Amino acid sequence: MKKSIPKTVLLVIFFVGVAVITLLPLALLFVASLRPGQELMRNGLNFRIDWAHANLDEYRLLFSGNNAYVTWYLNSLKVTVLQVVLSLVLSSFVGYGFAMYEFKGKGFFFLLVLLVMMVPTEVIILPLYKLIIGMHLINTHTGIILPYIVIPMLIFFFRQYLSGIPKDFLDAGRVDGCSEYGIYTRIMLPLMKPAFASMGIYEGMSSWNNFFWPMIVINQNNKITLPVGLQSLLSPYGNNYDILIAGSVFAILPILLLFALFQQYFIEGMTAGGVKG
Numbered sequence: 001m002k003k004s005i006p007k008t009v010l011l012v013i014f015f016v017g018v019a020v021i022t023l024l025p026l027a028l029l030f031v032a033s034l035r036p037g038q039e040l041m042r043n044g045l046n047f048r049i050d051w052a053h054a055n056l057d058e059y060r061l062l063f064s065g066n067n068a069y070v071t072w073y074l075n076s077l078k079v080t081v082l083q084v085v086l087s088l089v090l091s092s093f094v095g096y097g098f099a100m101y102e103f104k105g106k107g108f109f110f111l112l113v114l115l116v117m118m119v120p121t122e123v124i125i126l127p128l129y130k131l132i133i134g135m136h137l138i139n140t141h142t143g144i145i146l147p148y149i150v151i152p153m154l155i156f157f158f159r160q161y162l163s164g165i166p167k168d169f170l171d172a173g174r175v176d177g178c179s180e181y182g183i184y185t186r187i188m189l190p191l192m193k194p195a196f197a198s199m200g201i202y203e204g205m206s207s208w209n210n211f212f213w214p215m216i217v218i219n220q221n222n223k224i225t226l227p228v229g230l231q232s233l234l235s236p237y238g239n240n241y242d243i244l245i246a247g248s249v250f251a252i253l254p255i256l257l258l259f260a261l262f263q264q265y266f267i268e269g270m271t272a273g274g275v276k277g
Helices: 004-033 037-043 057-062 069-100 106-117 121-134 141-148 152-163 168-175 180-191 193-209 212-217 226-231 241-273
Strands: none
Touching: 004 241, 057 241, 069 106, 069 141, 069 152, 069 180, 069 193, 069 226, 069 241, 106 152, 121 141, 121 212, 141 212, 152 193, 168 180, 180 193, 193 226, 193 241, 212 226, 226 241
């Protein structure tokens, strides 16, 4: 028992160090947001604060006047919530089908899912953009969301997670008179909470931080998402780094809140989803 104490202390020191290294950039970002823009440009990012000149002017500017920051923020929230809900529901359906049912061509179709996972998004950007134009979805949030409502990585994860759940649950539900839909909603969904939580965090982060595709689809200022809007603050005519940093601080908050609320399920889901029972 005593031999394990030094090992435990070393692990605690290690993980505390990892936590400090992880949180250090966030603390640096917050400190920088309190400094005037001129001082920030002159001295760069550091932890030195002149409290006589520290202020919240940049935060007030974000939410006042004709600044479009609130619009960008709400656009990102809308896109993220819809994309997460749709992708989780539809991808879980597909993963559930692969894990729990036998049908002709099952191995071939699952191989196609794995192959699609290996294709970088950048490879299909041009045909995807042409498809969105043909569907008249340019400058719409639907055009951002549509390509991401069924995601191969999520299908693979749900399939692996559900493969560890005995199929006896399905047989028991059928004996009790449940329909296939009832088995999924009443029996399987409660068992899939960790998977939904972990993939919800993953997909929420991906959608919230998505820059490349929204930048291509949207070119109207009142419809762009937050990452694209923040990038627009940097231009050849002026670099508003003070506003950019303050806006970035608020942009981090939803992801931190999401992870804080579901981190227990996230760890459980990622662990269970990686091992086939």
